Amino acid sequence: MTVRLDLEDPIRYSHPAPPCAVVIFGANGDLTKRKLMPALYRLAYERRLPTGFAVLGVSRTAMTDDGFREKMRGSVKEFLEDSPFDESLWRGFGQVLFYTSGDVGDPALYEKLKARLEEVGQSRQTGGNALFYLSTQPSHYAPAVRGLRAAGLHRASLPGAWRRIVVEKPFGRDRQSAQELNHELQSVFPETAIYRIDHYLGKETVQNILAFRFGNGIFEPVWNRRYINHVQITAAEAIGVEGRGGYYQEAGALRDMVQNHLLQVMATVAMEPPAVFEPDAVRDERAKLLRSIKTLRPSEVAGNAAAGQYGPAVIGGTPVHGFREEPGVNPEAQTDTYAALTVEVENWRWAGVPFYIRSGKRLPKRVTDIAVQFNSAPLSMFEGASGREWPNLLVLRIQPEEGISLRFSSKRPGAGMRLRPVTMDFNYGASFGARSPGAYETLLLDALEGDATLYTREDMVDASWAVVQPVLDVWAGQKHNFPNYAAGSWGPKESDEMLARRNHAWRLP
Numbered sequence: 001m002t003v004r005l006d007l008e009d010p011i012r013y014s015h016p017a018p019p020c021a022v023v024i025f026g027a028n029g030d031l032t033k034r035k036l037m038p039a040l041y042r043l044a045y046e047r048r049l050p051t052g053f054a055v056l057g058v059s060r061t062a063m064t065d066d067g068f069r070e071k072m073r074g075s076v077k078e079f080l081e082d083s084p085f086d087e088s089l090w091r092g093f094g095q096v097l098f099y100t101s102g103d104v105g106d107p108a109l110y111e112k113l114k115a116r117l118e119e120v121g122q123s124r125q126t127g128g129n130a131l132f133y134l135s136t137q138p139s140h141y142a143p144a145v146r147g148l149r150a151a152g153l154h155r156a157s158l159p160g161a162w163r164r165i166v167v168e169k170p171f172g173r174d175r176q177s178a179q180e181l182n183h184e185l186q187s188v189f190p191e192t193a194i195y196r197i198d199h200y201l202g203k204e205t206v207q208n209i210l211a212f213r214f215g216n217g218i219f220e221p222v223w224n225r226r227y228i229n230h231v232q233i234t235a236a237e238a239i240g241v242e243g244r245g246g247y248y249q250e251a252g253a254l255r256d257m258v259q260n261h262l263l264q265v266m267a268t269v270a271m272e273p274p275a276v277f278e279p280d281a282v283r284d285e286r287a288k289l290l291r292s293i294k295t296l297r298p299s300e301v302a303g304n305a306a307a308g309q310y311g312p313a314v315i316g317g318t319p320v321h322g323f324r325e326e327p328g329v330n331p332e333a334q335t336d337t338y339a340a341l342t343v344e345v346e347n348w349r350w351a352g353v354p355f356y357i358r359s360g361k362r363l364p365k366r367v368t369d370i371a372v373q374f375n376s377a378p379l380s381m382f383e384g385a386s387g388r389e390w391p392n393l394l395v396l397r398i399q400p401e402e403g404i405s406l407r408f409s410s411k412r413p414g415a416g417m418r419l420r421p422v423t424m425d426f427n428y429g430a431s432f433g434a435r436s437p438g439a440y441e442t443l444l445l446d447a448l449e450g451d452a453t454l455y456t457r458e459d460m461v462d463a464s465w466a467v468v469q470p471v472l473d474v475w476a477g478q479k480h481n482f483p484n485y486a487a488g489s490w491g492p493k494e495s496d497e498m499l500a501r502r503n504h505a506w507r508l509p
């Protein structure tokens, strides 16, 4: 394979992953085309893939290997972000793609797959290692796992070779179905071979939270209830449901973003330092934090959670549908396209510090960030002069602009002690001048290397479902007054009221 090496950081590119075949279930689906294939191509571009490597796509649609290659070529060209498409690299990369069709519930598929894996493994020298990637609709997860076991594909036959399985979200639709899915997976694969993906953990800026907290001496001493007043975690999207109305109508924002991505981000912000930087040590701390979150009683849900659904609006002169008018959506849908939660952590570090989490579709802009607001100075000796106090605010910007900023007060030039807030800014791109790898690149490579640090474990998934379950239950039994926010606005007033109850307000990200 002809590859070009990006030599910005030679250490990063010095250990290619072990030989292996990646078997993608759902190879004809959206995720494969938008995320998985561009990420694999990009890893090939950076010479991170082993020489003994193959991708075996599996899906119901009949297609030849060449047909699959052509289709994937189009997808990579279309969805490759911030890097060029290289025809000469594709000529080599395309040749390692193979395809098998069949019905996920049909035992014959797995016999066919077994033969194909054997043949591809021989020709591509994959060393008997295989990573199965479940990227189908969730109802196909259990049949796929059972099919793999029945055909004996869950165990490698060569000594020292491995089998692993990556499971996409949604991981269950409530706590019980997640437990059932865990049980199903663990009856076939050991927990150490199960990789539950949460792509937010793969984002460079989310990983940087750990570097920021535990690689510096000055932040951790103030990272607690004595100095921090509250934390706001925002994941706003400007887009609507983008053709995913059918899926989204059943999911809603609380399941789609909060239960997984944002609680994992919160755990990263609030966890204790791990004893060592090793997968289970890091995951133990995240799990422990998630387990320390206070479980809401049904009577507490109204005061600590807010649901919203966008209605129609005209944005920049263009009329925009409300959620209920989106294709595939029931005109009376009770789905939350916005969810906000007040989370309390019951441990010595955080008791009494609210963590406010919000996520929504059709908000004014796409922005994900974490704002840590510190307590004000104990004496406001300049208050009279400035008229207003600006407590220190640390913002960890996850996307689209990646960086960290710290707000503090400064004296305005001139006579008197008049203060004004100013910010100290770190910008990822400007400081490193290099492209950050996409979350799927990082996570796929980690799975190939057997590093589960950024994957969620059974106890983490269960603990995060336990946080949202009381809210889901109360919301399910209630008729919401939807739509309650206009597309293009910052969400429903119920969400502002939730913070106002504690004398706080959402900041404008």
Ligand code: BG6
Pocket (backbone or CB within 6 Å): 169, 237, 256, 257
């Ligand atoms: C997915 C959700 O997990 O994350 C989508 O299903 C959402 O609804 C997406 O749009 C957001 O991811 P990102 O990386 O664009 O912030």
